[in-house]
Amino acid sequence: MTRARRSPVTTTDRTARHQRPRTEESVTASAWERFVTGEDVTDGVRPEILMSWYRCRDEYEVDPWRERAAAAPDEEQAHSLEDDVVVAQLGGVAKSVEPDVSALDGLVAVTDSVGRILVAWGDRQTLHRAEEQHLGPRYTWSEQMAGTNGMGTALENHEPTLVTGREHWCAGFHDWTCAGIAIRDPLTDRPLGALNISSYKGPLAGNVLPWMKEAVRGIEAELQVSALRAFTQLTVVFREHAARAHGPLAIADNAGRFLLANQEAQDLLGISASAPADHARLGQAEPPRSAELKDLLLQAVQGARRDRSWGGFAQVQLHGMQAELEVAFQAVLSEERVIGILVGVRDDLRCAESERLVSRPRLRRGPAPRLIGLRGNRLLLVAPREVRFAEASGSTVWLETDQGRLRVPQRGIGNFEERVEGQGFLRVHRRYLVNLGRVREIAVRAKGSYWLFLEGAERAPIPVSRRCAAEFRTLLGL
Numbered sequence: 001m002t003r004a005r006r007s008p009v010t011t012t013d014r015t016a017r018h019q020r021p022r023t024e025e026s027v028t029a030s031a032w033e034r035f036v037t038g039e040d041v042t043d044g045v046r047p048e049i050l051m052s053w054y055r056c057r058d059e060y061e062v063d064p065w066r067e068r069a070a071a072a073p074d075e076e077q078a079h080s081l082e083d084d085v086v087v088a089q090l091g092g093v094a095k096s097v098e099p100d101v102s103a104l105d106g107l108v109a110v111t112d113s114v115g116r117i118l119v120a121w122g123d124r125q126t127l128h129r130a131e132e133q134h135l136g137p138r139y140t141w142s143e144q145m146a147g148t149n150g151m152g153t154a155l156e157n158h159e160p161t162l163v164t165g166r167e168h169w170c171a172g173f174h175d176w177t178c179a180g181i182a183i184r185d186p187l188t189d190r191p192l193g194a195l196n197i198s199s200y201k202g203p204l205a206g207n208v209l210p211w212m213k214e215a216v217r218g219i220e221a222e223l224q225v226s227a228l229r230a231f232t233q234l235t236v237v238f239r240e241h242a243a244r245a246h247g248p249l250a251i252a253d254n255a256g257r258f259l260l261a262n263q264e265a266q267d268l269l270g271i272s273a274s275a276p277a278d279h280a281r282l283g284q285a286e287p288p289r290s291a292e293l294k295d296l297l298l299q300a301v302q303g304a305r306r307d308r309s310w311g312g313f314a315q316v317q318l319h320g321m322q323a324e325l326e327v328a329f330q331a332v333l334s335e336e337r338v339i340g341i342l343v344g345v346r347d348d349l350r351c352a353e354s355e356r357l358v359s360r361p362r363l364r365r366g367p368a369p370r371l372i373g374l375r376g377n378r379l380l381l382v383a384p385r386e387v388r389f390a391e392a393s394g395s396t397v398w399l400e401t402d403q404g405r406l407r408v409p410q411r412g413i414g415n416f417e418e419r420v421e422g423q424g425f426l427r428v429h430r431r432y433l434v435n436l437g438r439v440r441e442i443a444v445r446a447k448g449s450y451w452l453f454l455e456g457a458e459r460a461p462i463p464v465s466r467r468c469a470a471e472f473r474t475l476l477g478l
């Protein structure tokens with residue numbers, strides 16, 4: 001390891017280590033004790049930790065008194081080639097820093113995309129202590145299974161994550177300090193694996209998070225190049241099929257989002273599917289309006305990963321159509337990797353075998369009594385009725401609320417749309433999700449669309465796109 005990229009655990013400046021002042025530790029301890037009893041806390045704890053606590057308590061219902069992580073499921077977790085390559089690269093990074101980690105009584109671990117530890121190296125005594133709490137291979141450290149922790153919370157976040165002492169959700173892990181970073185697919189935003197460094201009853205070096213970002217930069221750069229290549233190949237495949245298609249045709253990425261579609265597919269599927277103009281926008285492809293169709297697309301990706309010659313079809317009920325539409329799915333491959341899915345009619349997509357797909361009933365989470373928004377370093381809780389609309393700026397989502405403009409911690413307006421499902425919100429534009437209960441005036445636009453004026457909002461009106469106008473009219477009885 002070069003001197004320029006200093007080790008995350010070797011520094012002669014002990015004051016630079018992550019050792020929180022006793023006052024901060026006592027504040028965190030007090031907040032944790034109140035929070036686990038059901039009290040709401042909005043400050044005194046770092047926002048990324050507090051948001052994790054809310055997930056652990058209110059969504060995942062993780063036992064805060066847990067002392068050991070849960071064993072990984074017996075069935076093997078399905079991995080794509082990309083997952084395996086990334087995990088192997090992370091293993092190389094972990095192995096390179098093992099001597100430094102061992103020298104300061106720490107351990108370094110690598111997890112897969114769901115937080116299952118695959119390898120762990122480090123100081124022998126620390127590894128023995130870690131085994132007692134299942135901090136090692138064959139155990140799962142996702143937030144759902146182990147609460148707030150370095151690697152599990154990094155899989156949820158989009159930044160390197162440090163968790164010290166009482167910031168851990170589970171009391172059994174309060175003696176540990178953990179730093180984690182997740183590697184994500186730049187096209188689908190799906191986590192592929194995570195790197196973690198942990199210390200028992202001792203701090204980590206102050207440069208641990210910057211070091212981790214630098215250590216994985218090469219892996220992320222390779223994934224970016226691969227994503228751009230995949231997008232270029234999907235564009236070529238789409239154009240080849242579109243030239244001879246007799247019906248609707250679209251192509252989607254591995255996250256079930258449409259990249260390109262011919263006019264007939266745009267009309268039937270209710271999408272614009274214009275190609276992202278550059279690599280920076282690859283993660284902003286358009287998800288289907290239909291939750292049923294998105295589920296079928298994800299099933300198609302899973303089927304193609306199992307069998308490279310896979311093909312499938314399904315009957316889909318689309319909004320505004322009386323009859324069901326039969327849709328066919330065909331995998332798009334590059335060097336034996338599944339890079340996307342073609343969607344069209346069966347006569348245009350010919351596969352050796354075709355599996356009939358059935359949309360699975362979606363598990364609906366209960367209504368969100370409050371939503372979480374960020375203003376600077378403060379976390380605010382707002383009721384859904386206080387939100388006028390949500391606006392997407394790239395993958396960042398902003399809420400216009402009675403408490404001001406807030407940033408949503410999670411990325412993607414589609415994720416926020418699922419969070420407020422059944423609470424009176426409607427997607428009226430690819431960028432906007434509107435609380436219909438806050439609409440005070442409607443103005444007709446050209447071509448049968450509308451402008452929405454919202455109560456309490458001083459900004460310009462919100463547009464209803466032509467593709468969303470029919471559902472909007474139906475819901476408001478226009």
